[in-house]
Amino acid sequence: MKRKIWMLGLLLMGLFLLGACSNDEEDGEKDKDTGETADIGGDERTLTIAVGSDMVTFDVHDHINTSTEAIHVNMFNYLVKRDNETGEILPDLAESFENIDDLTWEFKLKEGVTFHNGDELTSADVKYSLERVATGEELKDYPNYNQIKEVEILDDYRFRIITHEPEPVLLNRISRIASAILPSNYIEENGFDHFLQNPIGTGPFQFVEWVRDDRIVFEVYDDYFDGKNEEWDQLVFRVIPENSTRVSELLTGGADIAVNIPPADWDRVADHENTYLAQETSNRTLMIFLRSTEGYPTSDQRVREALDLAIDNQAIIDSLLGGAGVPTITRVAPGNFGYAEHLYDTYNYDLERAKELLAEAGFPDGFEMTLHSPRGRYLQDAEVAEMVAGMWAQIGVTANIEFMEWSNFVELRNANENEDAYLLGLGNSMFDAANALDWYSADRFEGETDYRNDEVEELLAAAMTNMDLEERNEQYIKAQELLAEDAAHIVLHMESINIGVSEELDYTPTMDEMIYVDTITRK
């Protein structure tokens, strides 16, 4: 019997060792490939950033994931980059660019830019990268690039981008997700799968290893064309999905920066002696979309305006978002093309007027309606929906809130089964009014919101392909004024970006939610 108990013990030990060995083997293999392993949070020349979800892929064209792109921007470059403060388009891989005619843009690349394997960047890489996403229907970012017809190579450094239609927004289009320039020779020689396992780019940091759901490690690239990053030798993105754990890592120094700090933990981070909370307005707007379909009370402009007037936007920001957020009447924020200054950082609130309007519209005692809302997708989304319903109750409108799981919510909208109103948060990585205002397009939302304003339609159609940028800007501002008058949908506020930072670092988040490690320095 003693022998059998020993056998049981040995079996358990064996299982444990098996687990431990397989772990060693895995790490050993990584060592061979990379020559080193990651030292998490130890070395002071290592920057550790805690993120909430893992990167999706290194296929820059096949994700639409802001948090993935926030990592990619440190190892890839775009042709041009957008200044987050001014919205101005600045050179990056391209040295210069000009608009030749309505359909043609000519670019000249900087000379001497190299990929992490030493290959020099040429026009062929640009052609490969942009045409791959512009023609690959199965790629997730295809809808944002199929406006590009082709890339015509003039010589090694000069090329033209030719579009199907006039594209005033082309420069914005190619300075965002899926705009990274990939190494065409490297991919052709080794295959795309090899690239996915061993990605290279032109950026300040080069790939070391990716342990899924755990960490992504980069090291500084010595020959970066814009000058080697002198601040950091190694860059580690750690994946920590649980909010409180991510905050704990920041407080204990296990991470230097932690993204997406939830409102419940803001004080904990801000008051701690080792950390501070860095906040910035994002380009994400929280909105309530109203149905203008005949038969719904919200088809009447007066009812829509009354619902808007009943909401105290600033009170929502103060009580649910700790004061972080900007109330607004339009989606087009500063830094976006077509920004309407007088409609931003302001809101309409007048309960008496709201009641009058409802009475005029034939609802002196209010009415009952349905508000669909996702839960947990945006900052305090469910709480916002509840507070809005409470505010509407003050003018006699009873809103029954139906919280929905995200994919069911999307399906409900796709099937046009949404009712009076739904809450939605919208980002805009294009930073152009065309994207923001497409949500008022009658054709696209026929059956879903059924909002139609012919004057707005004309302005949006004209601006879409207008290469006279000044006139285009005015067209968008005019459209936003008309939409505000019409109370087409209710715009609540711009969300904030909330990042916890070690007291030893200087870092200001940017509106595009990217994490540019080049801007993170020690104090």
Place this chain on the structure above:
Amino acid sequence: MNYFLKRILEIIPVLLIITFIVFTLVFIAGDPVALLLPEDATTEDIAALQAALGLDDPFYVQYGRYVMNMLQGDFGTSFRYGEDAMLLVFERLPATLELAIASILVAIMIAIPLGIWSATKKNSSIDLVATGAAVLGKAMPNFWLGIMLILIFSVTYSIFPVSGRGSFAHLILPAITLGTGIAAEMTRLIRSSMLETLGQDYIRTAKSKGLRTGIVVYKHAFRNTLVPVVTIIALQTSTLIGGTLITETVFAWPGIGQLLIQAVNNRDMAIVQACVMVIAFFVIVMNLIADFLYQLLDPRIRYK
């Protein structure tokens, strides 16, 4: 031996039935394309991606295609990661196994001495404390215990790392989190099983022969309580392979649990299927091992 061969062959139809159930559930739950595209995707964009991924085919076509591919060893490609689903699961397996085994060891180390102790000192204050601790261990939710352990041992006293996988120190807090819950159950089982054994005639005989209490308890009584203990270890190990979801998320432990949670949230059919297949396989195999160990521990048990 034929018995075990039969049991092994049974794995195949069981796994096939499981794929059908999981496929149906994920299919009913909703369309993954809604989650792959951004808020501002148009209806045309959605239709185009559905067609590209073959998701516009009827259920039986999609399931048929899945089974045919599976029989050829292809468990499908993840919608989200664009990579082979089974490889993604195998990548995570060592982490989950490591955590599961460590948790079981923690549970054994707590439960065996505590269970025996409280049985031999029945109704004493020690027994009362041990029973109370067992109830408490069972009642504490994993996520709460995990977060508390982090706050105490990492944030306040900086003894263990907060999260992640790497060194032995990283393993301790998650293993304790999972291990205590199992230990609670195991302690109660060992206690009651021991009490039953200690009341048997042969124990009285052993005692009356003048043997020391230690020898009576460990040599005569404890070995006879091992059969239920092995059962629970086997069952708990297989549950742990698929049941570490919450603990893995709290401790950012890169195992199957985290992968499965994300896959379910994203309706990533191929990964959900691959995870469930692997978990189911482990459950079946662990049950088989338990049956095998019974024979070893108790010569009276024979399978035909």
